[in-house]
Amino acid sequence: xxxKTTIDDIAQMAGVSRGTVxxxxxxHPSVKESTRxxxxxxxxxxxxxxxxxxxHMRTANSNLVGFGLINDxxxxxxxxxxxxxxxxxxxxxxxxxxxxxxxGPKAELTRLSLQAMLQRRVEGIIYAAEYHQxxxxxxxxxxxxxxxxxxxATDRSVPSVVPDEEQAGHLATQTLLAKGHRxxxxxxxxxxxxxxxxxxxxxxxxxxxxxxxxxPFDPGLIRFTNQTPQDNYQLTLDLMQRSDPPTAIFCGxxxxxxxxxxxxxxxGLRIPDDVAVMGFDNQKDIAAGLWPPLTTMQLPHYEMGExxxxxxxxxxxxxxxxxxxxxxxxxxxxxxxx
Numbered sequence: 348x349x350x351k352t353t354i355d356d357i358a359q360m361a362g363v364s365r366g367t368v369x370x371x372x373x374x375h376p377s378v379k380e381s382t383r384x385x386x387x388x389x390x391x392x393x394x395x396x397x398x399x400x401x402x403h404m405r406t407a408n409s410n411l412v413g414f415g416l417i418n419d420x421x422x423x424x425x426x427x428x429x430x431x432x433x434x435x436x437x438x439x440x441x442x443x444x445x446x447x448x449x450x451g452p453k454a455e456l457t458r459l460s461l462q463a464m465l466q467r468r469v470e471g472i473i474y475a476a477e478y479h480q481x482x483x484x485x486x487x488x489x490x491x492x493x494x495x496x497x498x499x500a501t502d503r504s505v506p507s508v509v510p511d512e513e514q515a516g517h518l519a520t521q522t523l524l525a526k527g528h529r530x531x532x533x534x535x536x537x538x539x540x541x542x543x544x545x546x547x548x549x550x551x552x553x554x555x556x557x558x559x560x561x562x563p564f565d566p567g568l569i570r571f572t573n574q575t576p577q578d579n580y581q582l583t584l585d586l587m588q589r590s591d592p593p594t595a596i597f598c599g600x601x602x603x604x605x606x607x608x609x610x611x612x613x614x615g616l617r618i619p620d621d622v623a624v625m626g627f628d629n630q631k632d633i634a635a636g637l638w639p640p641l642t643t644m645q646l647p648h649y650e651m652g653e654x655x656x657x658x659x660x661x662x663x664x665x666x667x668x669x670x671x672x673x674x675x676x677x678x679x680x681x682x683x684x685x
Contacts, residue, residue, distance in 0.1 A: 352393045360393075361386045410443045412656065413464035413472040413491075426628075426648045430475055430496060433652030441660060443470075461487055473655045474498070479509050479545045492668050494655040497648070499672065508654045508673040512545050515644045515677035516552025516597075519625050522642075522679060523595045524560045528623060531557070532568040532586045532593035534579065534603050546571075546599065549627070553597065568593055572603055579606025587614055587622075595623040595685070601633040604641050604684075623685045640682035647675040 358365045363382060370378050371386045378386075414434060435445050446467060448460040464472060471491055476482060476498035484493070484500050495507035523531050533553050536546040554564050567589070570582040579598075583606060586593055598604040604626040608618065616622050618639055626634055626643030634641040654673060662668045 357386060357389050357393065360389050411446050411467055411469045412438055412443060412659070413467075413469035414445050414447045414475065426477065426497075426646065427475070429648035430652040433649035433654075434473055434496075434656045435652075437653045437656035437660075461485060465490065471659045473652070473659075475652075475655075478543065479512065480543060489667065492659050492662065492666060494659055494668065496651045496655045500670075503672060504670055506658060506668045506671045506673070508651045508658070508675060509544070510646050510651070511674035511676050512548025513552040513555070514674070515627070516549030517556045518552070518677070518679055519549075519597055519627065519644050520553045520556035521559070522685060523597065523623060523625060524556060524562065526595075526623065526685060528593075528595040529560075529562050530565075530568065530591065530593040530595070531562075532570070532596045534570045534572050534582050534586075534596060534598050534607065536574065536599040536603075537571055549599065572599060574600070574602060576602075576606050576609075579603045580610045583607045583610035584614070587611070587616070593622070595625065597625045597627075599627055601626040601628045601630045601641060601643055603627075604643070605633060605637065608637055618684050625685055629680045634680070634682065637684070639684050642682045642685040643680050644677045645680050646677055650675050 354365055354368045358368045361368070361382075363386065367378060367382065368386055371383050412434070414431060431445070431447060438445055446464060446469060448463060461472075465487070469491060472488060472493050473496050474482070474484070474488065474493060475496040478497065480498050481501045482495065482498045484495070484505055489505070493505055495505055497509060499505075499507040499509060520531060520533075531553075533550070535550055537543055550569075557564055568586070570586065572578050572582055579602065583596065586596065587610070596607055598607055604624055607624055611618060611622055611624070618624050624641065626641045627646075628634075629643045629645040634643045654675065658671070658673075659668070
């Protein structure tokens with residue numbers, strides 16, 4: 348049954364004004380502790396807690412952390428699930444819970460989502476993105492401790508945690524080189540030049556690994572995908588039709604590897620006997636479902652969510668957190684495609 352108790356009911360029972368009840372709800376310092384205690388007690392008796400429990404109002408601690416998501420579809424992606432899980436596990440360890448809102452790409456929706464979190468007295472906010480990117484932080488968001496996950500402020504004024512894209516590109520390429528491959532193609536994300544930090548960092552890591560093995564960088568082995576299945580398939584065919592085709596292909600994500608598998612199969616080539624394939628993301632329903640199962644890089648979404656909470660907890664009581672820019676390593680997940 349819906350609780351129909353109103354602020355006016357509480358004010359009448361407590362013998363105070365409606366404004367006083369509102370100030371209690373907003374934790375205003377002008378309210379006497381005896382008055383606050385009486386109002387909170389009546390709210391508890393009537394089971395009235397629109398924003399947070401009466402116990403939390405007494406301490407001004409909501410035990411809630413807001414988790415804002417930037418992109419429309421991020422909340423349904425496997426990446427978001429992992430990031431939320433990492434954050435929630437860390438919060439549970441401290442008897443806290445998380446309020447998740449989908450902020451979306453629109454400024455008005457972001458404002459409303461932020462308002463909803465602040466009204467519920469969140470102790471901090473984790474602002475997360477579906478993919479590694481720069482973001483403009485709404486000024487109101489810094490009213491509480493804030494950590495960015497899988498994104499960073501353009502002016503680097505807010506603490507953030509992101510994947511170490513260069514380390515990942517380096518490890519992926521180094522793994523192929525260690526298997527004896529010297530003609531390694533890279534189907535990278537986006538355009539030329541790469542538009543996102545992930546593509547830029549992974550390309551740098553790829554080039555660094557080649558240099559360490561004294562393998563000349565060949566721009567002819569680099570392709571940029573628009574991430575459609577057709578493009579992933581066609582780019583692989585294009586690479587394999589060269590007079591000196593690659594013996595290994597590093598794919599910018601696991602979806603790209605799907606198209607790569609299809610193209611290699613159409614050419615009668617076996618993975619990994621004829622061509623090795625390296626993916627990126629470890630999107631399990633793809634990587635483990637391909638045959639042979641795909642060797643790929645794991646994006647540290649769970650670890651980013653966990654790190655964001657632990658960093659916030661380590662600086663409890665500080666409204667403005669140190670603007671640390673953390674990069675987490677991406678581990679290799681070995682299967683049978685390399």
